[in-house]
Each structure stands twice: as structure tokens, then as C-alpha cells.
Amino acid sequence: MQQVKGVIARVKGAPVEVVTINVPDAGPGEAVVKVLSCGVCHTDLHYREGGINDDFPFLLGHEASGVVEAVGPDVTSVAVGDFVVLNWRAVCGECRACKRGEAQYCFATHNAKQKMTLADGPDAGTELSPALGIGAFAEKTLVAAGQCTKVDASARPAAVGLLGCGVMAGIGAAINTGAITRGKSIAVIGCGGVGVAAIAGAALAGASPIIAVDIDAKKLGAASALGATHTVDASSADPVTGIRDLTGGFGADVVIDAVGRPETWKQAFYARDLAGTVVLVGVPTPDMKVPDLPLIDVFGRGGALKSSWYGDCLPSRDFPMLVDLYQQGRLDLDAFVTEEIGIDDIEAAFERMHHGDVLRSVVVLEGAP
Incomplete structure (x- = not known):
């Protein structure tokens, strides 16, 4: 002892x-x-x-x-x-x-x-x-x-x-859970430590474009320093529109919600391309519920809705x-x-x-x- x-x-x-x-x-x-x-x-x-x-x-x-x-x-x-x-x-x-x-x-x-x-x-x-x-x-x-x-x-x-x-949770959310690779686009909503790590992971994997979304200019600056090619200031612009505008109107192949709130998860859902992947790595509180989504949208958009455990x-x-x-x-x-x-x-x-x-x-x- x-x-x-x-x-x-x-x-x-x-x-x-x-x-x-x-x-x-x-x-x-x-x-x-x-x-x-x-x-x-x-x-x-x-x-x-x-x-x-x-x-x-x-x-x-x-x-x-x-x-x-x-x-x-x-x-x-x-x-x-x-x-x-x-x-x-x-x-x-x-x-x-x-x-x-x-x-x-x-x-x-x-x-x-x-x-x-x-x-x-x-x-x-x-x-x-x-x-x-x-x-x-x-x-x-x-x-x-x-x-x-x-x-x-x-x-x-x-x-x-x-x-x-x-850092492992973020990098893993991009590479392991999201399976991001060269030639795929990715957006990360929430650029605290985990979100910025997801951006660093996407950069390691050769993704492009890499879109960082946050309401804080300092966090967007950190995201850019670690590999984001574009940023969306969600304090003044709609994240879904911003991500779509930066991906030819289609949405990103992978969208990571590093915040873990119903509204950010819903943004991730609609900001991904057809057959794209949503990854939830931000940790919600027990009272939070999955947003009300038309089931036809869940079916019609295809792809995958994933949670990332420790990346x-x-x-x-x-x-x-x-x-x-x-x-x-x-x-x-x-x-x-x-x-x-x-x-x-x-x-x-x-x-x-x-x-x-x-x-x-x-x-x-x-x-x-």
C-alpha cells in the first residue's frame, strides 16, 4: 500500500x-x-x-x-x-x-x-x-x-x-467508425478537442474537403490549423446549407456530430450525401431524444447512422x-x-x-x- x-x-x-x-x-x-x-x-x-x-x-x-x-x-x-x-x-x-x-x-x-x-x-x-x-x-x-x-x-x-x-475518440470517429478515406468528403460539427481530433484524423486519411462547423471563431481557427480545408460559422450560417454548398450541393460523405445534441445530430443527418454516414461521437445527456424525423427520410437517404464508442x-x-x-x-x-x-x-x-x-x-x- x-x-x-x-x-x-x-x-x-x-x-x-x-x-x-x-x-x-x-x-x-x-x-x-x-x-x-x-x-x-x-x-x-x-x-x-x-x-x-x-x-x-x-x-x-x-x-x-x-x-x-x-x-x-x-x-x-x-x-x-x-x-x-x-x-x-x-x-x-x-x-x-x-x-x-x-x-x-x-x-x-x-x-x-x-x-x-x-x-x-x-x-x-x-x-x-x-x-x-x-x-x-x-x-x-x-x-x-x-x-x-x-x-x-x-x-x-x-x-x-x-x-x-x-484525441483517440475523435481520430477514431473519423477513421474507424466513419471509415473516411482519400477522395471522400467529411464535415465535423463541433470543434472542441474531440471534433478537432476528428479533423486531424480526416487529414491523416486524405479526405477532401474537410469542413469544420462551430459557433466559435477560435475553435474554427484551431480546426483549420489541424487540417480543415473549409469552415462554417454556425453562429451566422445554417450548417446544413453551408456543408451542402461546399460539396457541390450534395452533402458530405461522412458527417460527425461531436457535440451530441438532438439539433446537431439532425443537422448531421441532413448534411450528408445520399448513402452517406452520420457518426455520433459527442456524448448526449440521458434526457436527450433522437429528433423527430420522417421515416421515409431515414429510408430514402440510405447510408448509415452510427455511434462511435471511444473511436x-x-x-x-x-x-x-x-x-x-x-x-x-x-x-x-x-x-x-x-x-x-x-x-x-x-x-x-x-x-x-x-x-x-x-x-x-x-x-x-x-x-x-
């Missing part, structure tokens, strides 16, 4: 706290990871606000890189000293999806069996719920060994750690490949890191994220290069 600093959301809506937590020794199938960096993702704010579930207190943080410090007695997939990016899809290898060769859809992903706990105060011993099974706003964390993906140790931790969630990624396949592209200068992960902050600065980072001032604030822990 070790005691380290970690950031928790103790109760719904309250500011986060830096506290001392207990990290158990790695048991069977588990690994203890010294965290080097962790991105501040909107999902962490959802946890703090009770938008995921009410299993407080939460140990926040999940978009992380680190070094394996210890492994359980049966772990062979990673070893002490490995530089890893953490993921929240440790595949089981046994469920019906895994057995049919589609591990990216694993229906029985798992986390560490032991629980990290509060170390001090009247609540000492209280079990923590780690965000997405990771809990990486901490100096060290306990995860399932399958949540660790070994990557090139010379890569910048603050940049490649972002593959652990938002339909397989971390063991996708993380090393994307890190290699980053190291080659072909994928600018550094552009997603707006600022590097300390573990005490997360509440202020939530506020900057709320106002759209950053793509990602990244917590950098002591000892990170």
Missing part, C-alpha cells in the same frame, strides 16, 4: 479537492502506474457534476500517460519500467465480440478489482470511484494491466497521454501507431496541449474549458520529462 496525492470530487457540484489516497499493491491482473501527465477532459467535469452517476467520491482524471511501477504476479502484457498510455477499454478476450475478432467492441471491459481509498480524515477508508476506471489526477494509480498500452518511451508524455480519451479503437493496435505518426511529425499532438498545469490547478482548468479557452489543459506530475 502506498499513499499519494490525488484529486477527488467528494460531492456533486463541489470544487475538487487535493487529498491523500491509498493505492493498493498490484494484485492479479493489475498494475500500479506512476502518472506523468493527465489531460483535463470534459468527462471529468461531468463526473464532478453528477452527470455520469452518483458513486461519489470520484478520483478524477483518465487521459493519462505514465510509467509502470509494479505489476501483479500473473501480468505479462506490460513490465515494470514500460512507458504507457492508459485506456478505459481493457478487453476481456472472451466475450462474443472478442471471440468474433472485434475486440474494439468488447462487451466486458474491466478495471482493477481492488479499490483505492481515502487515507485521512473522518472518511478514511472510503472507497473511491476512479473516473472511467482510471483515476489519474494522482501521483500514482491502480489499473487493470490491460488498461496499459506500451508506446515509444521517447514521446512527450503530455501529448501522447491525450490519446487515452478525447471504435483497439488501444493495443491504435495507440502505438498514432504515437509513431506523432514521432514522425505527421500527427501534431502537441497542438492539442494548450497549457501544462499542476495538480492544484484543475478547478481553474475546468473554468477555462467551460469558456472554450483551451483544447486541453494537461496536468503534469512531478518527474515528467
Whole structure:
């Protein structure tokens, strides 16, 4: 057992706290990871606000890189000293999806069996719920060994750690779920971190045109810097009309909704070409409903309406490949890191994220290069 600093959301809506937590020794199938960096993702704010579930207190943080410090007695997939990016899809290898060769859809992903706990105060011993099974706003964390993906140790931790969630979700939504390729057109509605990552993924795949849609000029600028060939300012123009005008009047082959609201999903539905694909990667709230659409339009337009789970990624396949592209200068992960902050600065980072001032604030822990 070790005691380290970690950031928790103790109760719904309250500011986060830096506290001392207990990290158990790695048991069977588990690994203890010294965290080097962790991105501040909107999902962490959802946890703090009770938008995921009410299993407080939460140990926040999940978009992380680190070094394996210890492994359980049966772990062979990673070893002490490995530089890893953490993921929240440790595949089981046994469920019906895994057995049919589609591990990216694993229906029985798992986390560490032991629980990290509060170390001090009247609540000492209280079990923590780690965000997405990771809990990486901490100096060290306990995860399932399958949540660790070994990557090139010379890569910048603050940049490649972002593959652990938002950047992978966006790139994967374009390449894996949307199956975007050379010669196909794509539009992305919503240009926060996930949407801009989808644009970067489309650029990697050679798509053209690549159309970015948002109401914020700063976000459209970031989208252009990462590969968008055209932009539509949805604060002053209808997104459907704008996308159609830029695609010969037909609509895009793939339209990604990176916002996750009924109105943006409906825009995506009507902004795609015949036989085109809509990809929902923005996360809706439980109260949101599919918009009222004439069923004849669903039938008559053909194509596919898809949801993207974590960019339909397989971390063991996708993380090393994307890190290699980053190291080659072909994928600018550094552009997603707006600022590097300390573990005490997360509440202020939530506020900057709320106002759209950053793509990602990244917590950098002591000892990170």
C-alpha cells in the first residue's frame, strides 16, 4: 500500500479537492502506474457534476500517460519500467465480440478489482470511484494491466497521454467508425478537442474537403490549423446549407456530430450525401431524444447512422501507431496541449474549458520529462 496525492470530487457540484489516497499493491491482473501527465477532459467535469452517476467520491482524471511501477504476479502484457498510455477499454478476450475478432467492441471491459481509498480524515477508508476506471489526477494509480498500452518511451508524455480519451475518440470517429478515406468528403460539427481530433484524423486519411462547423471563431481557427480545408460559422450560417454548398450541393460523405445534441445530430443527418454516414461521437445527456424525423427520410437517404464508442479503437493496435505518426511529425499532438498545469490547478482548468479557452489543459506530475 502506498499513499499519494490525488484529486477527488467528494460531492456533486463541489470544487475538487487535493487529498491523500491509498493505492493498493498490484494484485492479479493489475498494475500500479506512476502518472506523468493527465489531460483535463470534459468527462471529468461531468463526473464532478453528477452527470455520469452518483458513486461519489470520484478520483478524477483518465487521459493519462505514465510509467509502470509494479505489476501483479500473473501480468505479462506490460513490465515494470514500460512507458504507457492508459485506456478505459481493457478487453476481456472472451466475450462474443472478442471471440468474433472485434475486440474494439468488447462487451466486458474491466478495471482493477481492488479499490483505492481515502487515507485521512473522518472518511478514511472510503472507497473511491476512479473516473472511467482510471483515476489519474494522482501521483500514482491502480489499473487493470490491460488498461496499459506500451508506446515509444521517447514521446512527450503530455501529448501522447491525450490519446487515452478525447484525441483517440475523435481520430477514431473519423477513421474507424466513419471509415473516411482519400477522395471522400467529411464535415465535423463541433470543434472542441474531440471534433478537432476528428479533423486531424480526416487529414491523416486524405479526405477532401474537410469542413469544420462551430459557433466559435477560435475553435474554427484551431480546426483549420489541424487540417480543415473549409469552415462554417454556425453562429451566422445554417450548417446544413453551408456543408451542402461546399460539396457541390450534395452533402458530405461522412458527417460527425461531436457535440451530441438532438439539433446537431439532425443537422448531421441532413448534411450528408445520399448513402452517406452520420457518426455520433459527442456524448448526449440521458434526457436527450433522437429528433423527430420522417421515416421515409431515414429510408430514402440510405447510408448509415452510427455511434462511435471511444473511436471504435483497439488501444493495443491504435495507440502505438498514432504515437509513431506523432514521432514522425505527421500527427501534431502537441497542438492539442494548450497549457501544462499542476495538480492544484484543475478547478481553474475546468473554468477555462467551460469558456472554450483551451483544447486541453494537461496536468503534469512531478518527474515528467
